[in-house]
Amino acid sequence: MTPPMVEARGLFKRFTLPRHSLFAASRTVTAVEGVSFAIPAGTTFGVVGESGSGKTTLARMLLKLEQPSEGQLLVNDQDIFAQTPAEERAYRRLVQAVFQDPYGALSPRMRAGAIVTEPLRALGVHRRAADMKAAEVLELVGMRRDAASRYPHEFSGGQRQRIAIARALSVDPRLLVLDEPVSALDVSVRAQVLALLREMQQRLGLTYLFIGHDLAVVRYLSDAVGVMYFGRMVEIGPARDVLRRPAHPYTRRLVALAAAEAPLGVARLGGGTLPNPLSPPSGCHFRTRCAFADARCAADAPALREIAPGHNAACHHLDAIAAGTKAETGPLLEEASRQRAV
Amino acid sequence: MPPARLPILAIAVCVLLIVAALLGGVLAPYAADEADFGAVMVPPYGLEGGTVAHLLGTDQLGRDMLSRLIAGTRISMLTAGAAVLVAGTIGVLLGLIAGYLGGLVDAAIMRLVDAFLALPFILMALALVAALGTGVGNIILVMILTNWARYARLVRSEVLSIKRRDFVLLARVAGVRPLTIAMRHVLPNAQTSILVLAVLDVGRAIILESSLSFLGLGIQPPDMSWGLILAQGRTYMGIAWWLTVWPGLAIVLAVVCFNTVGERLRVKFDPRGAL
Amino acid sequence: MTQPLLTVRDLTVSFGPQAQPVRAVAEASFDLHPGEILGIAGESGSGKTTLCSALIRTLPRAARAQGEVVFDGRSLLDLPEREMRGLRGREIGMVLQNPMTSLDPLFTIGNQVNEVLRERGARDTAVEALRRVHLTAPELRVRQYPHQLSGGMRQRVLVAMATATAPRLLIADEPTTALDASIQDEILLLFREIRDTAGTAIIIVTHDLAAIRRLSDRVIVMYAGRIVEEGPTVRIFHAPRHPYTRGLLASVPRIEDDEVVLQAIPGQVPNLAELPPGCAFADRCPLAQDRCRAERPGETSVGARHRVFCWQAEQGA
Structure with missing residues (x-):
């Protein structure tokens, strides 16, 4: 391979x-x-x-x-x-x-041609060669050749991209x-x-x-x-697998929300809250918004494990969720004291 | 408010002043220091005793006020212009370095800026004149020392916001050298605010120079500036108002016009000010 | 059928010189009934x-609005500014696009909500108003500053302020654009709830077709300043008749299909200052014929409360 x-x-x-103040610990x-x-x-x-x-x-x-x-x-x-x-x-x-x-x-102050050739010029390519390349790539992306002499504000958002x-x-x-x-x-x-x-x-x-x-x-x-x-890779695998048969509760929710026919309210949470990045929840970061969270989720962070060839997810309850036998216990919120520290 | 009205009058006055400063003596009917004891303290034309020969009257030595004002324009404008130019260049460079490099260099430059901004101008001017003596060169030096810090501060804050923009990041990704990024991306995008500050600063510099000269710390005879003419005419204020009113008027006019133009530029280039 | 709450007839908003005006909105006509949610896509x-700005008279000064806007028997375009101010906020609420800049960073949430409540003579307290929009820990939030809240929380605060006096009409301009998907869903639910409990009619303006499909009862599709199609949400999404509506729906990739396909509409949105004499969409339209380029299409009714502005509306139905 x-x-x-x-x-x-x-x-x-x-x-x-x-730091907040001189004596506060740096965060x-x-x-x-x-x-x-x-x-x-x-x-x-x-x-x-x-x-x-x-x-x-x-x-x-x-x-x-x-x-x-x-x-x-x-x-x-x-x-x-x-x-x-x-x-x-x-x-x-x-x-x-x-x-x-x-x-x-x-x-905003450079012509499209100069913008396109900037990386080339940075590499020391001669101006004439760079200009020719610019015309070539502009044509490649479906722009007219004369675009090179115009300024960004003359283009629409799609043309700029x-x-x-x-x-x-x-x-x-x-x-x-x-x-x-x-x-x-x-x-x-x-x-x-x-x-x-x-x-x-x-x-x-x-x-x-x-x-x-x-x-x-x-x-x-x-x-x-x-x-x-929140910084962790919770699921990874072939695009078809991950987005058609999502395993992690978070991916499942994202996919449900993205469906073209999704009704309003598929993501309704029982009072879940977004974690504070300064003091992320212990264990699994998603437990504060997850319908399946339990004590184990607060105790240790789940590692990625393979559920199909090349398809990994990080959740303690993958099998039970996939089998539909995991009870929805609701999100496991953070202790009140940490909430207030926001 | 009609959005596109240009302050034509103010622009015209600014251009006139700049032309007068550059041409100087060519425009003046007499030499500025040509005394004529036969025509001492002649009032301006139109008043009793006034003549067409001396439109704005003459002073206690019979020198033509119009010629003196034009000569004063030259010194006042040139000192202001030179001071703004040099102070601007130094300030822009240091601001660029501070904003771009950040860290210790930034901290060092900005503390220096704070120190200069905190010093009272007159005190610094007094100290410098005492140490170096008076004269056109030194007065320009004083004005540079008191002005550069504001440019540095402005440019630094512009650089800090511009360097976070996507096109600067992309230039870094492409491997463009920092100096090239500064010259090609950062400066052009900061240039309007620098220009606006510079135009506003010309008015400020004229006032500074005039104040110094009025106090006797600035331009010394036989050189001439508006502040100096004002100071020399002060003694005769009661009997010959034109000795002080003309230079005073010149200062006010110049400052108002430069500020108007600067303000107009600010509105034009500041998207929040537009509309 | 009940009396419409809002009636808009031939509303045109133009900019620029009188001789050759640029029409940002041209001859828009529609009704809105009490308790109805209308999506404008x-x-x-x-x-x-x-x-939207024309409806609540917050257009820039250079704009000229013509036509008729009747809200509850009052003609909004002719109302004196003082009465209009009273109407805005009290009877017509607004939620704007950017939850980051719509709150003053220097004042606490409680401060800002209270100010709005006082000004509009509402009896709620700030905490009650925030609880109504399901903001978590409202007692804590009233003491916090905008930067301490997430985007979704801020949008809830803005919705609370806009609906403080139970307005009869709520106008929301891209209310969920800057938010993450799950937060979007919650905010849309909140709008639905406000309609269900207070009978508020809602106009939601967005480029996000999914949001409109989920929330609104009826949809208006606009292109280059004109309404091109209007109909019940289900009809627009399942049996669109205007080629632009069809193209728009086809250019959204669908995640549930086996293979994700995506059809772009070729070409560019036309410049409003140089619109062709005929249909503005003709240049990008697969069905366009000579007549489309020469003559502006009129209204065709293609079903109950479903109308379309297209010469080819009968084809490919």
Whole structure:
């Protein structure tokens, strides 16, 4: 079997928050907690989760915008946080990114052509060659050639996102980090951009890390999916399996909510609360919103375990839930004292 | 409020002042220090005893007030302009460095900024003039020292917000060097606020220079500035009002016009101010 | 049939010069009955938000609104500003898009809720108002500041403020856009509950078709400033007649299918300043014919309370 293009091994990322006062202890938030996954070359790994799940931090580490506190992130078997300057330059050429906001991603004072050629110019490519490449990639993403001489405000949101994709493709990368690339777009345009991303992957053999919160969109593009909840990977496996036969109670709820025919109120909780990232609940983080939580969930954190080939979930009650024999005991809330400390 | 009204009058006055400063003597009917004891304290044209030869009258030595004002414009505007330019450059550079590098460098620069902003201007001016002596060069130096910190603070806060924007992150992902990012992304996006502060600062610098000169700490004769003319005419205020009113009016006009233009620019470029 | 609570007739909102105005909303007509939930769907530039602003008269000054808006027998467009102010808040509540910026960061939640309650002469206390929208631990929340609350909690606070005096009409502009899926669901439930308990009529404006399908009784689809289709929710989602509505529904991937397919609508939303003489959607429409490009389609009734503005509405039904 060929080695994966991207491999994360036990990644942690902790942020230290500024102190409340001079004498207060400094507080840390764990944004990513022991996350491991692998992305085979030419495939898409989708990461889903709600805000605060740590999925964006994951993307930023792969882009080397953040450094992990622990663990390794390997790309083509090379630890990207132990690179020589020459290796780093090569890596910058290998990986590119497309972000959510088509308005923030393009500098308002640069023409589309200059925006698209910026990564090339940073690599020292000559201006003439860069301009030719810009025209080529702009055409590739379905923009007219004359777009190069116009400013971002002259384009619609969908067109801007196309320019952002063209920019990412200009250096012939092998790996694209897509952080909610279609969330800010209108529905009809979203479909165009998703189709474009899929086409680019097929034509250029790209590898994608796709971050999203819309499950249907993630499933459209992804081969494998990881579900994150408050920093932990709670379920991971082939996209079809995870999103059609979800095992973890959290994934089950997300999938139920995403169904096109879902009635109002499928996610109704019996008074569950979102955990406070500063003092996450003991044991399983999801126990404060889970219908199946019991004492064991508060006592230890469940580890990922395999339920089908390549399909893992982290829950103590997987079998009972799957068999439908687990009683719904309601969420296990935090002690009142910790609640007040918010 | 009609949104697109330009302060045409203010712009015209600013342009006129800049032209007068650059051309100087060419516009003036007489040499500024040409004394004429035959025509001492002639009142402005239109008053009893006034003549067309001296439109704004003459002073106690018979020097033409119009020529003196034009000469004063030159010094006042040039000192203000030079001070703003140099202070702006220094401040922008330090602000850029502080905001971009962060950490200890940032802390060091910003404490320096705080220190300079906390010092009373007149006190610092007195100390410097005492140490270095008076003169055009030193007065510009005083104004640079008192002004750069505000640019540094402004630019730093702009940099802090710009550097979190997606296009800067993407440039970092692409491996663009920090210096290039600063020049290509950060400065162009901060330039309007810098420009606005600079235009507003011209008015401020004119006042500073005039105050210093009025106190005798600034421009020294035979050089001339509005503040100095004002100071020299003060003795005769009771019998020849035009010796003080003209330079005073010039200062007020210049400051009001530059502030109007600056304010207008601020509204134009600040999306919250628009509409 | 009961008397409509809100009647809108030929509402047009235009910007720019009188000679060649840009119509953000053009000739919109619809009714809203008491206790009804109406969803207005559309993409950016469709005019859905401008339409709402026109109803409650919060349009920017450069805009001109023409037509007729009758709320409970009063013509809103002709009402003096002072009476309109009284109406807003007391009889017409509003919930806006961004729960992050709609609260003042400098005051506690209790402070802000109380201010609204006092101003509108409501008898509830802040704690009661917050309990009504199922905010957990309301006694604690009234002492907290907006930044200490999550997005969902903030949106609940805003809903509590908007419904403090049991308004007869609640206008919600993209109320769930910034929220996570499970929180969205809870907020939508809250709207349904407010309608069920207080009989409030609700207009929900959003680009999120799933939210509209779950919550509303009736749907209006807008495109380039015009209503293109209106009908009962079930009809719109299961038997859409306008090609745009069909395209919009087809471009949402469905997670429950074996293979996720997705059909994009080709082309771009047209520029409102350069609209063609005919149907604005003609350039992107698979069914478009010469007539569509030349002549603006009129209203066609295609069933009970289901109308569509399309020359090809009879085809492919």
